[in-house]
Amino acid sequence: MTRHGSPLLSASGLRKRYPGAGGRAGHLALDDVGLELNAGETLGIVGESGSGKSTLARVLMRLTPADGGVATYDGIDMLRPSATEALRLTRAVQIVFQDPNSSMNPRRTVRQALAEATRVAATPAAGTEDRLVDLLDSVGLSREKLDAYPHQLSGGQRQRVAIARALAVSPNVVIADECVSALDVSVQSSVLNLLLDLQRELGLAYIFISHDLSVVRHMSDRVMVMKSGRVVEQGTSADVLLRPRHTYTRELLASVPGLGDG
Template sequence: MTDADNHPDSGNRPDTDRTETGDRPGAALLDVRDLNVVYRGSGWRRPSFHALHDVSIRIGAGETVGLVGESGSGKTTLGRALLGLAPVSSGSVTFDGTDITRAGRRARRALSRDIQVVFQDPYSSLNPAMSVESILAEPLRAQGTSRAEASVRIGELLRQIGLTADAGRRYPREFSGGQRQRIAIARALALEPRLIVCDEPVSALDLSTQARILDLLIDIQQQTGVAYLFISHDLSVVRYICHRVAVMFKGRIVETGDGAAVTSDPHHPYTRRLLMASPLPDPVRQAERRRRYAALA
């Protein structure tokens, strides 16, 4: 099988329709409204930086919403704000009907049961000095799970991500990049969260591994009903996994809509440029895309 066969741009999985979940009024698990993030400058030489401008986004239970934009567009800042890692200047973040905009440390610790994150780089997001079993046990033990219960849960997680039971005794350095990202996903799933922020989770992987990780995320969602905020710069990846898509440009949401529509026939000029900049495995189609991109410039 070639990388072209595995590339997400080759189409959705035949047994999965990622566009059937809509933005249903009143059904939001996560509701972000008019969110602003401003980083204050230190001293007169460093002016304040307005990273997010009146950002609003909704994610329903069991839904995947893609957040797309180039580097510096503000998409990771939004993910950090949802996790309490970036300062919110104004606006609100509501999770399951509760305002968590300025939740304190104790409240955030309780929220970790429901909101988790998978980071971009599987090489740096796992502690190399800890065994896989210890990495997966850490969030469970922090929530008061007994050693015996944690051991059972770790076995379930390893099976869920397609690794054998003896993987728990090994260290991250003994696994490939794709396997490490599977372990990172298992760590995020340990507490059975309702929402996972996926921050560029496949961008550091080769094309064939990307496709396998995306399929794993889709399978997990179908089994557990977990929702994803899927942050990416790659429209083809977002088309493959997301029900709906929001496009971010210079800290603002400039286009939202059905995943297939936004990633195939966008309306905003910025989204069209993103689409034209995405590579295709077919050289003829890629040449045509380059000509169309030059016409937009």
């Protein structure tokens, strides 16, 4: 909750229809979706492929325009911000995508990528060597990685750089869209634990999107289940994942061996 007792970020009635081929009606990717995110907490979003999870993330980041609904961050209209508000939103809400290869420019060093990101923050330390080394340190990478190109990094290291880049503006909210799905299982847990450590240190709130229910359970305070663009169920992680009310959630859970064992 914020000081005023309302959620840090909230959305309701979000709707998004992608245009269909050849003038057909198209696909309703978001159908009356709402959520609330309190400061410092993690809202996990699960659902089968195509259920609208990434579309929701993209709408909240203004990467995709919504067709309807409202989304508010700390009193700012997230869907139609003024120029000043858009800058505040960029500093407050960041996203980390699944594939660090496609989100990093192969021709730019880690230093260039991070320096550009810190400039958005426009703090006195922005772009300084100390700030860049601090950022790398916060994601568990040493300063010699500053002059590395993406291809010289492992998948896990690239994703750590992507997290550092998101942290460069000192955000309050990070949306993580399948942020460990492309990584080897052995690397996944170290990146997830990094996210948990950063949350404790910095008080970050996460919208944590994953099709992997065990990962979502590990990360989330509350969970929202999506199916075909709609929210089918939401509640605390314990309620949704241990005592699901909706058949669809039970089916999702049943497909993950061992999840019900605690």
